[in-house]
Amino acid sequence: MALIVKKFGGSSVATPDKMRAIVNRVLKGEQPGDKIVIVVSAMGDTTDDLVSLANEVTSKPIGREMDMLLSVGEQISIALMAMAFQEAGHKAISFTGAQAGITTSSAFNKGRILDIQPDRILNALNDGNIVIVAGFQGITDIGDITTLGRGGSDTTAVAIAGAMNADVCEIYTDVDGVYSSDPRVVPTAVKMQEITYGEMLEMARLGAGVMQPRAVEMGSRFNVPIHVRSTFNDHQGTMIQEAYSMEIKQYMIRGVADDKNVAKVTVLGIPNKPGYAYQVFSELADKNIDVDMIVQSVRVANEGETDITFTISRSDLIAAKEVLDHLCKELGANNVLIDDKMAKVSIVGAGMAGHPGIAAGVFGVLGENDINIEIISTSEISISCLISEENVEKAVKAIHARFFDEH
């Protein structure tokens, strides 16, 4: 007897046939006394179609009306899913975000969940229903409909699981778990049985795409075990949780991630005085441009000037260039250099903290493969190296081989 929250994404509910497949699977796996909450996204391309419709009407839709429009997608899915369960002979009921008691901030298009009052969900479960909840949406305190932005349905599922103290939140995806690296790049990548919230967050931050960091953070905050598994088979997936549940063989490194959405920016010849570096980064922050790795180097030949190199997302390049060109003049810097053919390769693992040899191992592997490291950054549970984009696959394979294949 367990309380289980299951989340199915848009491709899993894209057609009535696929919905029936989910119904069969859920009912087959149901144990006597289980209470099941299902969170679904909009069917297939519904959201894109709605966005196109809005674009036919206006080039600059206001957030509130966009959310009024987009929330419809999940509402269609929940109604049809409830009908599919009823057709299969099981009691079921659908709830919008509002009916599920999900209150969010009034930041339209990117609402944050402030509170969940799951009374109606609980009552419906106690009445023997499978409860279907619309992902990706909530309601403000004055009753406006909001959507949660990217990864919204995962966040809904984990938040409900947290609010109801569920035994597990199952996230069904098109991969069957979290791998030590992208299996399409590294054929020997291994599926992890378990991973900690911290490691998963670091993997996500560093480019591994399985789950949005938001949902993982929510899981960490409420200590909800998240089971990432396949929509298409019954295999055990990967459990994301606070700590390892058993004495599994402790890999020092849990995964190798890469991120190709990286550009390197260098501002040359900034006067080497206090406050100048601050001004660069504060003006970038004002434009919502995230800066990742940073290196500042004083010139040996001219101690009065310094060069600052950092990385940003490639999508922010145009906006950053504008800020920096203007700043160059103001600060009297010499020039701005941009390289948009860079990438970041990272290793992640909570076990590496006590093993200083890991970093040396990474650098050694890259050196053996003639891959130049431009910047290095580290956290307690990760090491990242900025390298040329053309070397990414080689680097990921070599690092993965060094730390996984030898075991």
Added chain:
Amino acid sequence: MALIVKKFGGSSVATPDKMRAIVNRVLKGEQPGDKIVIVVSAMGDTTDDLVSLANEVTSKPIGREMDMLLSVGEQISIALMAMAFQEAGHKAISFTGAQAGITTSSAFNKGRILDIQPDRILNALNDGNIVIVAGFQGITDIGDITTLGRGGSDTTAVAIAGAMNADVCEIYTDVDGVYSSDPRVVPTAVKMQEITYGEMLEMARLGAGVMQPRAVEMGSRFNVPIHVRSTFNDHQGTMIQEAYSMEIKQYMIRGVADDKNVAKVTVLGIPNKPGYAYQVFSELADKNIDVDMIVQSVRVANEGETDITFTISRSDLIAAKEVLDHLCKELGANNVLIDDKMAKVSIVGAGMAGHPGIAAGVFGVLGENDINIEIISTSEISISCLISEENVEKAVKAIHARFFDEH
């Protein structure tokens, strides 16, 4: 300065272009200080498409989930309409039935409006918004979404106008008002400037299709003037209201309506004893079969038996036949005769009450045209005759000519 509720149906908002046309028209007609509430239906075929989707999932959708699904159609319309007004530079905001404060009974698919609390609408109007409200939907006291059934959007518009004490509720349709008869059948049909709620209700009941009786009843209850007018031009339409606003030429007869959805049923040889007729009609009522005109005739040759003839909708024929065949055996009646090629032609007018000659005029016209009258029924403001379907057009034209063309 006026408070005006305008309702646009599904064909009027079928595409973004048509929505823009409405926006232009509304803004062009806006007077300084006007407060405007717009009620819209789902775009074009949206509702049909949603029904098809449900049918792919289940053959017997549960009402609650069907309403969860169908209410989406109006939600899409209101979001896009609000965007269209915003794009045109006017403040606008959309409200679902729930947000508009519309509480209904929990009779899914045919909810009745119990209460409207228009606080949010009022506040938004006072903030300078044009307010767009989803027609056809409301919410129960526990927060479930309901739809209102046929004519739902008209009912929403009139109910909001009533709750807000609006100056007028404008219903935009594909005809430019209420005519004395169907202009496709009677080319000389005249558009009425004014008609009373009672006359309009009688016209609708007797087969004139412009407005659903529900919305007219709502208008009558709250004394909201309803202006039925064209989506496509600016002509004055027909005002439905409590009484005539001026000394217009008082037609005794306001309109000629016909209804071809009529079947005549005769039960032969019922024992002529008290309670037997009651049993026939109560068992039909139990099956939700509406009986309209009724004639009971005692046979001259056999006073122990009676024949009962009545009319029902053709769509109820199969269900009625089942009830009656069974009853025939039980009551010892002889036989059930059915004629599904009948029709009803009616004249309506509050002015006819004091003019007994009107009925004679109608019967005379039909007689002159060799049209046999099978049953006659009358109300205070109408006279209806059951005739053969093949004679309907001839009858409507002849009656219309008799009472309108002579003036």
